[in-house]
Amino acid sequence: MTPAADAMAAEPRCGRGASIWEARRVASVNPPRGMRDFLPAEKARRERVLAVIRDRYSAHGFDEIETPVMEEYSRLHAGIGGDNEKLAYNVLKRGLDADAVRRAAEDPSALTDLGLRYDLTVPLARFYASHRAELPAVFRAIQSAPVWRAERPQKGRYRQFVQCDIDVIGDASPRAEAELVVATLDAVDALGLEGATVRINDRRVLDWMLDGFGFIAGERPGLLITIDKLDKIGPEGVIAELRDPQGSDSSAVDAIEGFLRRPMTLEYNPYGERQIRKLLPPDAPDEIVAHLVGIGAAVAAARPAAPGGDIPLVFDPFLVRGMGYYTGTIFELAHPSVDYSLGGGGRYDGMIGRFLGQEVPAVGFSIGFERIVELVSAMAEGSAPAVVLVHDRDVPLDDLLALKAALIGEGSRVRLEQRTKNLKALLERAASDGYTAFATVSAGTGRDSLEVKALD
Incomplete structure (x- = not known):
């Protein structure tokens, strides 16, 4: 017996039925806060949803890549990740002793050299900079993988979650945004x-508006946080927050209030130049408007509207998107069944230049996978059945495995289960795991005599 086993054997039990492990007070069996375990049925459903998304993205010419779960600390904290940088999980350097930790207590970068990725965009920018010579001039990437953020756990917000991103790198034209929008809507369909539908705006036109109202550049981050609440608290709430004693200049607030309360005609305009200019102050920059109009025209060509219908784009001049690295077009995915977005993205032309020393146009769209999974009803496994073979104890193992192999060869998914007294409970559990049929197997049962029944 090993020394460890010796010690375990000598460990006294604490009370009747208590185990050695209870006596040693092992850690909780629950996953860390904000992280989850997935039982087989839920894991299978998540993988089916993910497979559909990947399939549609691939059909639109996007290629899947993979990047490490960790990146260098300096890259994750380079000022390009916005508020997410504050939520990064950092990894301590190897070999630090107590004195080294004390000396570096005031400087996190001296304690850590790596961190878990908090999104997939920063790793993609590093990936492209590293492999640019091996990639096409216009690179269309798929990434679907977990990311980690030190969030405060709450309903619908986790510390580990999956992101599904598509990005176009190397194309500054409206074609890039249009391809992202069309592929995303195809996946959702x-x-x-x-x-x-996709709400769309441009950070440049938003900045142009705020400059025109008189807001100074230094107050822009807090101002955008307030404006981003427009859907939730309405114009009155936004103006009240901006008029806070510590808020913005009163003349600038007066200007934006006048714009938000301006009289509007009831005329409806579908997405296009007329809709965009109607929702903006006069003399909006022609170049930006033309870019937005071009996106709509391309989406309309790919997804012709039904007679009397519209293309699935809506211009929203006060759409913000929180990431600090957005430089142009921004968008959010909306669905009438919920009052929150199901994904979003935008242009981040300045990020890759941080690694290459030259500007490279880039734009991406991320589906909110965790939210999508909650909305998607359980999807059918397909025509191939998933069968549980419930066998008696005396059925020879060779016969069981031969029967299982025969069903697998026919395209079925097969699980072996020994018959229990409570057959109903066994079958209910199998159904909850995604099995659709069962058959009982006795000694001498062969493929020809096997009777497969549906699990109701």
């Missing part, structure tokens, strides 16, 4: 969530 394939998941049974027809009727989705």
Whole structure:
């Protein structure tokens, strides 16, 4: 017996039925806060949803890549990740002793050299800078992987979650945004969530508006946080917050209040130049408006509207998106069944230049996978059945495995289960794990005599 086993054997039990492990007070069996375990049925459903998304993205010419779960600390904290940088999980350097920790207590970068990725965009920018010579001039990437943020756990917000991103690098034209929008809507449709729309804006036109109202550049971050609440608290709430004693200049607040309360005609305009200019102050920059109009024209060509219908784009001049690295077009995915976004993205032309020393146009769209999974109803496994073979104890193992192999060869998914007294409970559990049929196997049962029944 090893010394460890010796010690375990000598460990006294604490009370009747208590185990050695209870006596040693092992850690909780629950996953860390904000992280989750997935039982087989839920894991299978998540993988099916992910497979549909990947399939539709691939059909639109995007190629899947993979990057490490960790990046260098300096890259994750280079000022390009916005508020997410504050939520990064950092990894201590190896070999630090107590004195080294004390000396570096005031400087996190002296304690850590790596960190878990908090999104997939920063790793993609590093990936492209590293492999540019091996990639096409216009590179279309798929990434679907977990990311980590030190969030405060709450309903719908986790510390580990999956992101599904598509990005176009190397194309500054409206084609890039249009390809992202069309591929994303196609994926959402394939998941049974027809009727989705994309709200769209441009950070440049938003900055132009705020400059025109008189807001100074230094107060822009806090101002955008307030404006981003427009959907939730309305114009009155936004103006009240901006008029806070510590808020913005009163003349600038007067200007934006006048714009928000301006009289509007009831005329409806579908997405296009007329809709965009109607929702902006006069003399909006022609170049930006033309870019937004071009996106709409390309999306309309790919997704012709039904007679009397519109393309699934809506211009929103006060759409903000929180990431600090956005430089142009921004968008959010909306669905009529919920009052929150199901994804979003935008242009980040300045990020890759941080690594290459030259500007490279880039734009991406991320589906909110965790939110999508909650909306998508359980998807069918397909025509191939998933069968549980419930066998008696005396059935020879060779016969069981031969029967299982035969069903697998026919395209079925097969699980072996020994018969229990409570057959109903066994079958209920199998159904909850995604199995659709069962058959009982006795000694001498062969493929020809096997009777497969549906699990109701």
